[in-house]
Amino acid sequence: MKTISKRILFFAILIGFWSLGSALNWWSEVLFPSPINVFQALFTGVKDMTLIYDLIASFRRLAIGLSIALILGTAIGVIIAKSKTADDTIGAMLLALQSVPSIVWLPLAIMWFGLNEKAVIFIVILGGTFVMALNIRTGIKNVQPLFIRAARTMGSNGLDLFRRVIFPASVPHIVTGSRLAWAFSWRALMAGELLSTGPGLGYTLRYASDFGDMSLVIGVMIIIGVIGSIVDQLIFQRIEKNVAKRWGLV
Amino acid sequence: MFLTIDKLNKQFYTPEKQLSTVLKDISFSADEGEFISILGPSGCGKSTLLSIIAGLTPSTSGTVEVQGNRIIHPGKDRGMVFQEPALFPWLTVIENVIFPIKKEHSKKTANELANNYLKMVQLSKYAHHYPHEISGGMQQRVAIARALVMNPSLLLMDEPFGALDEQTRSRLHVQLEHIWRDTKKTIIFITHSITESIKLSDRVIVMGTQPGVILTDIKIDIPRPREKHKEQMIKLESQIMVHLKSEIDKVISEET
Numbered sequence: 001m002k003t004i005s006k007r008i009l010f011f012a013i014l015i016g017f018w019s020l021g022s023a024l025n026w027w028s029e030v031l032f033p034s035p036i037n038v039f040q041a042l043f044t045g046v047k048d049m050t051l052i053y054d055l056i057a058s059f060r061r062l063a064i065g066l067s068i069a070l071i072l073g074t075a076i077g078v079i080i081a082k083s084k085t086a087d088d089t090i091g092a093m094l095l096a097l098q099s100v101p102s103i104v105w106l107p108l109a110i111m112w113f114g115l116n117e118k119a120v121i122f123i124v125i126l127g128g129t130f131v132m133a134l135n136i137r138t139g140i141k142n143v144q145p146l147f148i149r150a151a152r153t154m155g156s157n158g159l160d161l162f163r164r165v166i167f168p169a170s171v172p173h174i175v176t177g178s179r180l181a182w183a184f185s186w187r188a189l190m191a192g193e194l195l196s197t198g199p200g201l202g203y204t205l206r207y208a209s210d211f212g213d214m215s216l217v218i219g220v221m222i223i224i225g226v227i228g229s230i231v232d233q234l235i236f237q238r239i240e241k242n243v244a245k246r247w248g249l250v
Numbered sequence: 251m252f253l254t255i256d257k258l259n260k261q262f263y264t265p266e267k268q269l270s271t272v273l274k275d276i277s278f279s280a281d282e283g284e285f286i287s288i289l290g291p292s293g294c295g296k297s298t299l300l301s302i303i304a305g306l307t308p309s310t311s312g313t314v315e316v317q318g319n320r321i322i323h324p325g326k327d328r329g330m331v332f333q334e335p336a337l338f339p340w341l342t343v344i345e346n347v348i349f350p351i352k353k354e355h356s357k358k359t360a361n362e363l364a365n366n367y368l369k370m371v372q373l374s375k376y377a378h379h380y381p382h383e384i385s386g387g388m389q390q391r392v393a394i395a396r397a398l399v400m401n402p403s404l405l406l407m408d409e410p411f412g413a414l415d416e417q418t419r420s421r422l423h424v425q426l427e428h429i430w431r432d433t434k435k436t437i438i439f440i441t442h443s444i445t446e447s448i449k450l451s452d453r454v455i456v457m458g459t460q461p462g463v464i465l466t467d468i469k470i471d472i473p474r475p476r477e478k479h480k481e482q483m484i485k486l487e488s489q490i491m492v493h494l495k496s497e498i499d500k501v502i503s504e505e506t
Contacts, residue, residue: 150336153304154350154400155326164349168340248339248382 033215038222041208041215050204051223057199058189061117065124066185070178073129077136077177091137094130102126102184103191110196120192120200127188128181135180139173140166172243179236183228190224251315252282252436253303253404258312260298260462271461272298276312278455278467280438282403285430287439287447287454289490291498295462296440300408303438304330316404326350329397333409335389337381343392344368344377350400367395370429387418391425398433405435409442423449427474444487444494449476456490458497465493 001009015035021027022034029037045051080087080094102123109119143166151157151165193202201220208216243249260273272295280286290296301307303314305324314321316328337346347364355363368374371391376384381392390410397405411419427450430437441447447454448470458465468490472482 144336146332146334146336147338149306150330150332151349152306152324153328153330153406154396155324156350157324160353165338168338171340246339246380246382 030212030214033218037215038218041213042219042222045204045216045219050199051201051220054199054201054204054220055223058193058201061121061124061193061200062185062189065121065189066128066182068121069125069128069181069185070132072125073132073177073181074136074174076129076133078140080133081137081140087137094133097126098130098134101191102188103195106192106195115197117197120189120196123188123192124185128185131184132177132181135173135177136170139170139177142173143169169247172240172247172249175236175240175243179232179240182231182236186228186231251279252284252317253280253438254313254315255279255303256313256315258299258302258314259310260295260302260307261310273302273309274461274463276462276464278464280436280453282436283434284453285437285439285451287441287451288457289441289444289447289454289494290457290462291459291494292442294457294459294497296457297408299457299462300330300406300438300440303404304328304406306330326400327402328404328406329400329402331390331393331397331405331407331410333412335381335386335393337389337392337396339381342378342380343373343384346381346392347396347399350396363399364395367399368392370398370432371395371425385418387414387422390414390422394426394429398429398435403436405437407437407439409440411446412441419446426450444490445483448472448483448486448490454490456493458493465497 019035022029022032033041042051076090076094080091105126106119106123109122113119113122147165147169148161151161156164189200190202190205193200194206195202197203198207201224205217205220208214208220256277258273258276259271261269261271264270276299288296288299298307302309303321305321305328308322319327321328337343338349341349344361344364347367348360351360351363365374365377368377371394373384373388373391373395376388381389384392394410411422414422423446429435437451439447439451451470454468454470456465456468457463468486470486472479472486476483
């Protein structure tokens with residue numbers, strides 16, 4: 001059986017079981033609504049445009065935050081890859097910072113920027129920057145020495161060597177870094193919105209929760225999951241695969 | 251003299267802080283247009299020697315001069331072909347060949363030049379393929395075209411055919427001989443194959459190991475194409491083998 005049909009069958013069974021459980025009252029409708037109610041909540045949300053506006057608002061923050069994270073991460077990554085001192089100091093700090101989930105910065109961010117969008121974007125930036133920086137560093141440090149030797153015999157050195165050999169040779173790591181940065185930023189965005197202010201998917205989720213609307217809570221969770229896997233599988237994994245093939249890594 | 255190597259020494263400290271001599275008092279010179287093979291067992295420092303000539307590795311003492319200019323850094327006057335093709339995988343075949351000349355030529359001229367050299371290695375048809383789409387032998391031919399496109403006066407080849415199968419290798423031998431005849435480049439060719447060195451070169455410099463020294467310098471007078479003079483080649487082979495035997499024994503006893 002093909003992967004796609006296996007997947008469809010699996011989800012059909014899952015939803016079937018979920019409907020069955022709800023219909024037979026295996027669990028309370030208030031605590032865990034049936035698929036039909038979740039679908040209805042989603043349908044209403046889309047129809048009255050709240051979910052659409054939420055999506056737009058969330059993606060706008062993500063776009064701003066992730067772009068800044070990628071640029072900043074690349075810059076830091078290049079610096080720590082090129083300077084041993086920077087690597088020994090900033091590099092060590094990055095490892096520590098990376099193991100702190102970026103959402104724990106929210107209290108500080110709210111103090112600094114106020115309870116607004118800036119605080120959330122700040123969390124998103126923190127979510128993506130460190131992992132991007134560390135991947136760029138790995139990429140640059142792992143360029144095959146042979147490429148560099150070959151380029152030097154062809155008269156390339158300094159900035160030219162970096163621009164035409166080292167950077168393109170690191171592209172597989174740059175792509176992986178971007179994928180991880182997106183994943184971290186996306187999670188940070190949802191957490192940030194959940195705990196601060198809207199509009200946004202995370203905010204709507206909390207709003208629904210405050211009003212006991214578990215159908216919408218599950219609906220928003222499904223949207224978050226679907227978007228996450230679409231971006232990861234359809235965009236990043238595809239790019240990663242193409243790059244790996246072209247760069248002769250498979 | 252076109253290329254002069256004078257009392258070259260290379261030493262380095264091992265991780266155990268012991269001084270190790272890789273090359274000891276290497277001196278030889280080459281005329282313009284000469285095809286010289288440097289033959290030696292593994293570990294004799296022949297690749298290090300080539301790397302010093304390329305300007306990639308500094309020597310401990312001694313000098314390398316090409317046409318009177320002392321070599322310290324890499325430069326486009328010396329093209330290098332490594333054992334592995336070292337093509338950039340993100341560039342197409344022709345973009346790889348254009349790489350070294352991209353800055354000094356217009357797009358059109360660079361393209362024409364690259365095409366000429368791709369034609370010379372008979373790979374025009376594959377200009378727009380990526381390296382991973384062509385075979386190892388073809389990749390190595392692209393690497394040769396890429397070195398030649400700079401029009402270097404000296405072509406340095408570090409066991410360029412070592413990783414290829416026998417048939418591909420002998421086809422490339424013929425092609426390299428043609429290229430050498432047509433371009434009149436001076437070639438320094440590193441190899442550990444006696445047959446390969448006799449088949450291709452005007453002179454074979456035999457190196458010994460621990461430390462790397464020149465054992466002997468043999469002129470090969472067999473007329474080309476040499477396939478027709480098998481007997482003379484075999485005779486010379488056994489002659490060189492005598493020089494190498496004790497060296498190879500030395501390497502083996504070291505390893506066991």
